[in-house]
Amino acid sequence: MSDLLTSFAYDQTVNNDNLSEFLSKLTRFGIDQCLHLTHLISNKRKSSIVLNNQSTEINKLLIEIQTLQNGYYDILSRISTSDEQDQQLLFAKLQTSLSTFVQINLRLKSLNSSSEEKHGKSISNVPDVSPLVCSNVDLNNITDIGKCWKFANIIHTRFQISLIASNSHVILCYNNQKHVLHAILLAGQFQGDIRWKYGPIVDMLWCAPIDRYIALTHQSIYSIQYSRSSRANPILTDHIVDLKNFQSVRCACNDSNILLYFTDSQQSSIEIYDYQFNQENVFTSLTNQQLPINSPSFCCTNTLIALTEKENMLISCFPYVTPKKTSLLLFDITTLNLCYTIDLNDCLNIYTMKCLAYPNIFFALSDEKILWIVSLDQNETVQIAKKIFYTNQTELCIINQQDLLLINVNVGCSIQMIKYRKVQQ
Numbered sequence: 001m002s003d004l005l006t007s008f009a010y011d012q013t014v015n016n017d018n019l020s021e022f023l024s025k026l027t028r029f030g031i032d033q034c035l036h037l038t039h040l041i042s043n044k045r046k047s048s049i050v051l052n053n054q055s056t057e058i059n060k061l062l063i064e065i066q067t068l069q070n071g072y073y074d075i076l077s078r079i080s081t082s083d084e085q086d087q088q089l090l091f092a093k094l095q096t097s098l099s100t101f102v103q104i105n106l107r108l109k110s111l112n113s114s115s116e117e118k119h120g121k122s123i124s125n126v127p128d129v130s131p132l133v134c135s136n137v138d139l140n141n142i143t144d145i146g147k148c149w150k151f152a153n154i155i156h157t158r159f160q161i162s163l164i165a166s167n168s169h170v171i172l173c174y175n176n177q178k179h180v181l182h183a184i185l186l187a188g189q190f191q192g193d194i195r196w197k198y199g200p201i202v203d204m205l206w207c208a209p210i211d212r213y214i215a216l217t218h219q220s221i222y223s224i225q226y227s228r229s230s231r232a233n234p235i236l237t238d239h240i241v242d243l244k245n246f247q248s249v250r251c252a253c254n255d256s257n258i259l260l261y262f263t264d265s266q267q268s269s270i271e272i273y274d275y276q277f278n279q280e281n282v283f284t285s286l287t288n289q290q291l292p293i294n295s296p297s298f299c300c301t302n303t304l305i306a307l308t309e310k311e312n313m314l315i316s317c318f319p320y321v322t323p324k325k326t327s328l329l330l331f332d333i334t335t336l337n338l339c340y341t342i343d344l345n346d347c348l349n350i351y352t353m354k355c356l357a358y359p360n361i362f363f364a365l366s367d368e369k370i371l372w373i374v375s376l377d378q379n380e381t382v383q384i385a386k387k388i389f390y391t392n393q394t395e396l397c398i399i400n401q402q403d404l405l406l407i408n409v410n411v412g413c414s415i416q417m418i419k420y421r422k423v424q425q
Contacts, residue, residue, distance in 0.1 A: 019084065019087050019088075019091075020079055020080065020082075020087060023075070023079050023087060023090060023091060023094065024076065024079055026094055026098075027072050027075050027076045027079070027094065028076070030068075030069075030072045030094070030097060030098060030101065031069060031072045031073065031076070033101060034065055034066075034068055034069035034072065034101070035069070036311070037065055037101075037104065037105065037108070038062065038065055038066070038069075057107070061104055061107060061108060064100075064104055065101075065104055068097055068100055068101060068104070071093075071097055072097065075090050075093060075094060075097075078090060144383075144385070144423070145361075145373055145375050145383040145385045146373060146385025146386070146387065147423045148420055148421060148422070148423055149373060149387065149404070149418050149419070149420055149421075150418065150419055150421050151416070151417075151418055152403075152417040152418060152419040153417050154408065154414050154415070154416055154417070155171070155184070155186070155187075155188045155405075155414060155415040155416075155417065156188060156413065156414045157173065157182070157184060157188070157190075157413045157414060157415065158190070158413060159173070159175050159178075159180070159182055159413055160175050160176075160177050160178075160413055161173045161174070161175060161182075161395075161407050161413060161415070162174055162175065162176035162177075162394070162395070162407075163176070163201060163203070163204045163395055163407075164204075164395060164396075164397050164405055164407055164415065165204045165205050165206045165213050165397050166186070166206055166397050166399045166405060167206050167208070167211075167213075167226070167399075168186075168399040168400045169185065169186065170183050170184070170185060170186075170191065170226050170228075171183070171184050171185070171186065171405065171415065172204065172206075172213050172224065172226065172235075173415075174196070174201050174204060174215075176200055176201070178195075179195060179196045179197070179200065180193050180194070180195055180196060181193060181194050181196050181224070181235055183226055183234060183235055186399070186417075191226075191228070191234060192234040192235060193235070194233075194235045194237075198217055198219075198220065198222060198237070198239075199217040199218055199219055199220075200217060200218070201215045201216065201217055202216050202217060202218060202248070202249060203215075203216045203249065203250050203251045204216070204251075205251055205252070205253065205397070206397070207253045207258065207275075208255075209253075209255060209256070209275055210223070210275050211225075212224060212225055213225070213226070214240075214251060214253070214258065215237075216243070216249055216251050216260075217243075218243070218246075218249075219242060219243060220239055220240070220241065220242050220243055221239075221240045221241050221242075221243060221251075221277075222237050222238060222239055222240060223237070223238045223240055224236070224237050224238075225237075225238075240277060241277055243260075244262070245264070246262040246263065246264045247262075247263050247264045247265065247294075248262075248263045248294070249261065249262050249263075250297070250298035251298075252298055252299045252300040252305075253300070254300050254301060254302045254333075254357045255302055255357055255358075256274070256275075256302070257272050257273060257274060257275075257280065257300075257333075258272075258273045258274075258275065258277070259271070259272050259273075259298075259300050259305065260273070261295070261298040261307070263293060263294050263295075266293065267284060267285045267286055267293060268284070268285045268291055268292065268293045268294065268295070269282060269283060269284040269285065269291075270282070270283045270284075270291070270305065270336070272333075283336045288336050290329070290331075290336075290338045291307075291331075291336065292307050292308075292309040292329065295307040295308050295309060296308065296349065296350065296351050296352070297350045297351060297352050297353035297364060298353065299353050299354050299355040299362065300333060300355070301333075301355055301356065301357055301358060301359075301360050302333075302357050302358050303332070303333055303360070304330045304331065304332070304333055304339065304360060304376075305330070305331040305332075305333050305336070306328060306329070306330055306331075306353060306355060306362055307328075307329045307331070308326055308327065308328055308329065308350040308353065308364065309326065309327045309329055310325075310326050310348075310349055310350075311325050311326070311327065325343055325344065325345055325346075325347065326343075326344045326347040326348070326349060326350050326366070327341050327342065327343050327344065328340075328341075328342040328343075328344060328350075328362065328364070328374055329341055330342070330360075330376070340376065340382070342374060342382055342384070344364075344366075344372055344374075344384070346368075347366045347368065347370070347372065348366065348367045348368060349366060349367045350364045350365065350366050350372070351365060351366070351367065352364070352365050352394075352395055352396060353365070354396055354397060354398050354404075355398075356398065356401060356402070357401070359375070359376075359377065359378075360375065360376040360377075361373065361374070361375045361376075362374040362375075363396060363398070363404060365393055365394075365395075365396060365406070369388065369389040369390070369391070369392065369393070370386050370387065370388055370389070371386070371387040371388075371389065371393070371396075371404075371406075371418070372384065372385075372386055373385040373386070373387070387418075391408055391409070391410035392408075392409045392410050393406040393407060393408060393409070393416065394406075394407045394409055395407045400420075402419075402420035403417065403418065403419045403420055404417070404418040404419075405417055405418075406418065
């Protein structure tokens with residue numbers, strides 16, 4: 001590892017400024033890894049099923065990682081005032097610190113594998129919410145979740161699509177090039193369209209409890225109603241509420257609430273509303289440090305909030321850490337306590353995600369043309385499956401509380417359907 005660090009760092013011809021810049025990046029990388037590992041260790045210590053001997057070891061790991069983090073901060077404060085000789089000494093100290101971090105990480109993995117709990121997180125305090133619409137998916141009788149979703153028919157359209165949402169009968173399609181909303185049936189028959197005149201739509205979904213579609217622009221939230229009885233004007237819109245200034249926003253809903261995930265500069269927040277749009281709760285990254293900033297994907301079940309977090313790692317400097325990994329973070333919807341961290345290895349980035357309100361099943365699209373399916377049953381057993389595409393899929397939505405619709409940008413203007421099929425186990 002020392003040779004790898006040395007070869008990556010510099011040769012004898014590199015100047016002092018470049019060495020200083022490299023040391024700063026490497027030190028900040030070490031600090032970020034310490035903070036992340038502290039979160040993992042702290043969550044394990046909070047678990048109600050940690051054995052006594054493991055509790056002692058966890059406390060030791062926390063002390064060691066804090067000491068290591070303080071060392072990184074000390075190095076960072078000395079880099080700018082050091083000459084080349086001192087910076088080489090700091091570099092040697094960084095080599096030792098990174099090696100120590102590897103050992104701490106391996107010890108934590110050893111604890112995880114020997115623990116009596118399956119996933120190191122408890123969700124016993126998550127509220128039990130009875131769903132308004134139950135899915136036919138029975139997680140407790142599925143041993144291989146990847147076999148349950150199969151490619152079905154392709155719905156061809158005559159227009160470009162950037163966002164879709166469906167009430168399981170009608171698909172509402174947004175064309176961001178011409179700013180038009182189109183309505184088609186699941187069988188593909190065109191039903192009507194309107195020109196959207198309220199600013200570009202950045203997110204759109206179907207909310208069954210209010211029997212409306214919800215559309216978000218950069219300024220406001222709108223409800224959209226499709227009326228089959230009105231041929232002249234089948235798509236009706238209504239302004240709901242104005243939004244605050246933000247960099248990006250995503251929307252999700254479950255049986256009782258609408259949730260908005262905002263990002264702005266160096267902070268993020270989640271706002272929870274009832275279906276009269278009365279605000280019930282607000283969580284911010286300023287007070288909840290585990291809340292990720294700039295998560296590209298966001299959804300919620302009746303009990304959990306799901307976000308994804310991409311880990312940026314220095315491959316050559318740190319060969320013992322997976323270079324490509326995105327984590328699925330599952331938070332208690334009432335307290336925003338982090339309940340689960342599920343690693344999606346060899347996943348560079350998740351750019352959109354949807355889930356069933358009940359049970360806890362998450363569908364995510366990644367840059368590698370992969371549909372990730374992650375389930376969490378009542379016994380807290382996690383299953384992860386992958387379905388590989390040979391075309392680019394850009395957005396998805398859920399219909400019938402079990403099936404998927406995905407925008408296919410390679411096969412003309414079309415929507416790929418993926419259907420749930422009960423498999424005999």
